[in-house]
Amino acid sequence: MLPSEQFDSTRVQNESKGIQNGDDEWDGTDIGLFGSNTGFFEAQGSAAELGYALSENEIHRQIQDFKEFCNDLYVDVVSPPFQSCDDDEIRTILGISSQSSEQIEVEQEGSYVLMERSFELLRRHGGKRLRSDGEKSNADSQTETTHSRGLMMSTEKIIELATENFIQSMSKSKEISLVRHPYPSSMTLARSADDLKAVQLVHNLLLSAEKVDEKKYERARKLLEECDRMSSSAGTPIQRLVFYFTEALYEKMDRETGSISPRGMGKKILHSLEDLQRTNRFRLSLHKNQPLSQIAQFAGMQTVIEHVAEARKVHVIDLGIRSGLQCTILMQALAARQERHVQHLRITAVGTRSRPTIEKTGRQLMAFAESLNLNFSFHIVMVTDILDLNERLFELDADEAVAVYSAYTLMYMIGQADWLEHIMRVIKSIRPCVMIVTELEANTNSPAFVRRFVEALFFYGVFFDSTAECLKNDERIRKEGESTCFSSSIRDIVAAEESERKIRHVRLNVWRAFFARFGLAEVELGMSSLYQANLVRQGFPSGGSCTLGMNGKCLTIGWKGTPLCTVSAWKFLRDSDV
Incomplete structure (x- = not known):
């Protein structure tokens, strides 16, 4: 088990010629739908295992591409102040209809x-x-x-x-x-x-x-x-x-x-490296042209922003950071905050393998934070087994507002019940102000x-x-x-x-029942989160085919009427003792 470490960008930059990473371009997607995860899930053929190294010039180019891509995607959406709407107005804007949860039962074969x-x-x-x-x-x-x-x-x-x-x-x-x-x-x-x-x-x-x-x-x-x-x-x-x-x-x-x-x-x-490059090109193209991923990121991170509105120090624990693009939404919003200026933002990435890939994400985020003049640090909690994870590794500060962000991560633990049980107990011991969960709506x-x-x-x-x-x-x-x-x-x-079988999906009602065992209560997504989701949808040529809905307090994102993924927010009940 490796201890929690502060990310030292200078040290990694000096050692860049020895860092093994096979991506020849920035993997700009965090869609996480098809088996790519540099955290808990074992990504097939990870770049770290292929033995390819990047030069300092290549690292610099990737960081610049990262900054330009983030600016192109987000600056026009995050920066404008939110104009409040009442519930009826936002639901009219989004065309949201109610959707009841359903109970899935396993039946016999034949x-x-x-x-x-x-x-x-x-x-x-x-x-x-x-x-x-x-x-x-x-x-x-x-x-x-x-x-x-x-x-x-x-x-x-x-x-x-x-x-x-x-x-x-x-x-x-x-x-x-x-x-x-x-x-x-x-x-x-x-x-x-x-x-x-x-x-x-x-x-x-x-x-x-x-x-x-x-x-x-x-x-x-x-x-x-x-x-x-x-x-x-x-x-x-x-x-x-x-x-x-x-x-x-x-x-x-x-x-x-x-x-x-x-x-x-x-x-x-x-x-091979060629296979990984093809996969990354597809994910990046899908992320740029299909609304689902970006809508989920904006809705989830906007909810985090709302829950840390009064905090001077913010700490986000990301269970599956991937390229970290979702973090740039938070970073830009905090940097633009006029009141209650943020003294420090800390992001902790959790992983079990592919450390070089996570370090690459850290370098890119450090450079992006520097361009925003944001006081920022990046930490990595790397464990060889999820069961080794514990709250002490996160080195929590009592003055920090802690949020947990989990996008397409928990589904990779469904086949390992002890992993899920353990990660939930660790998160409960941390007591975050909010936990954001994005998962696919499938069974x-x-x-x-x-x-x-x-x-x-x-x-x-x-x-x-x-x-x-x-x-x-x-x-x-x-x-x-x-x-x-x-x-x-x-x-x-x-x-x-x-x-x-590694890829498993369950629907929101199953997650609700599971989270309830640990004293988690569902929190309704705020109007600003729904507003941001609609802004992102409208920015795509295919946005008219993307459908937004509400399943209880959760945002459902679909395609031509069929739900494909959900974004939900959760808080621990104080009197819970599971």
């Missing part, structure tokens, strides 16, 4: 249960949609509009219709009532030949997943061969989605049968394979639609990212089981 489960999943899926500005609430009207414009249906709608088609075909032999099902026949809505082909493609994929679940591998392979024929990594969003889910099913069969197929475990996934943690498969299909289907729209001017970057980030995440969720 064909009959699969159909019942799919009914419930589709019913809940239709009910949880958020309405974006001007969005019609009637699904049929949306489809009519889509066809009148000569466009193909959305990936999400195609999956819905394919699932219905699958259920109907299976129900003929299982005699399941279709009364509860909310969607009309796929033959009625899918009027174009392309739509029908897409529905049939997803239908075959679902049938393949069912056969894999039943361990009818020969039948599954024949169906997957048909999926191969109809899908492509360079086709429509639905064809690309099926292409990568097909690969994941091949790998699952390979794992279970001990065989190696070209599309399964026989596909070599490299972790891919089910031990039931088919449930996990269908949930992941819907979730990534929305993301494929999103990247198709947001990266339409950079198809090469989009294709690279889907073949690395999306592919590896889908493979992990679909093909891996038990302890081998």
Whole structure:
């Protein structure tokens, strides 16, 4: 276990030729959706392990790029004073609708249960949609509009219709009532030949997943061969989605049968410097062109700013700092504060590996703070095991206002219950004034394979639609990212089981129940946080497709009505004793 250390920029600068880091450009994204985490989660092929060094000139260039990028993104949004709005006004601005939480139950496996489960999943899926500005609430009207414009249906709608088609075909032999099902026949809505082909493609994929679940591998392979024929990594969003889910099913069969197929475990996934560079280019492009990541960062950090408004000394503990871009939002806001001038800002990054990458983030933040004339220090708490983490390592100052920031970090500990329990006890002992949690709104943690498969299909289907729209001017970057980030995440969720499965997501209601055990109470996000979220959304060409909503006191960020991630704020109850 390594002790907490103050970040010494001079020492690191002098030793820069010995620092190993493989990124040839600044990784500007903190989206954290696809398995990149320099903190708790073991990032695949981290740059620190590849043995590449940067020169002092390269470090200087990266710091300058970092400063310029931060200024371009944030100065116009953070600097203007917030103009207060009442609750009704801000909700009108955002187009926010209420969204009730749902209870997810793990069911038994089997064909009959699969159909019942799919009914419930589709019913809940239709009910949880958020309405974006001007969005019609009637699904049929949306489809009519889509066809009148000569466009193909959305990936999400195609999956819905394919699932219905699958259920109907299976129900003929299982005699399941279709009364509860909310969607009309796929033959009625899918009027174009392309739509029908897409529905049939997803239908075959679902049938393949069912056969894999039943361990009818020969039948599954024949169906997957048909999926191969109809899908492509360079086709429509639905064809690309099926292409990568097909690969994941091949790998699952390979794992279970001990065989190696070209599309399964026989596909070599490299972790070279070139792979990392492609991944970083995709993440950076997605961060610049898709609103979700930046909206979450602004809403979360604005909430931190509100909770440290009276503090002279501020200490933020970041559980997964990555590039630290979220910290620049806080830094600019504190530097611009006219009243209650901040004497000192301290940021502590927590990690278990990839120390050189975290140190690189520290250098960039130190340079950025210097450009703002902000009294700033950067600390690293590095432990070899999360269970070694304790509050003494943070060297807390009684005069500091402490906040904890966790973005896409806790989900990587879901598979290790003792890690989650321990980190929550440590945070409770720190007693932060606020804890910000950003997580994906998905349920891919089910031990039931088919449930996990269908949930992941819907979730990534929305993301494929999103990247198709947001990266339409950079198809090469989009294709690279889907073949690395999306592919590896889908493979992990679909093909891996038990302890081998690293990527797990649970919905907000599950986190609520978990946090309640430790005496955490949910705090409503302030109007300024929602205002900032809306400003960021409006700044994107694709902002109209991004949907904001409220789930209780939590901000939900979605794409064309489907929630994809949540930003929530929490405080410990003083009388709690867990």
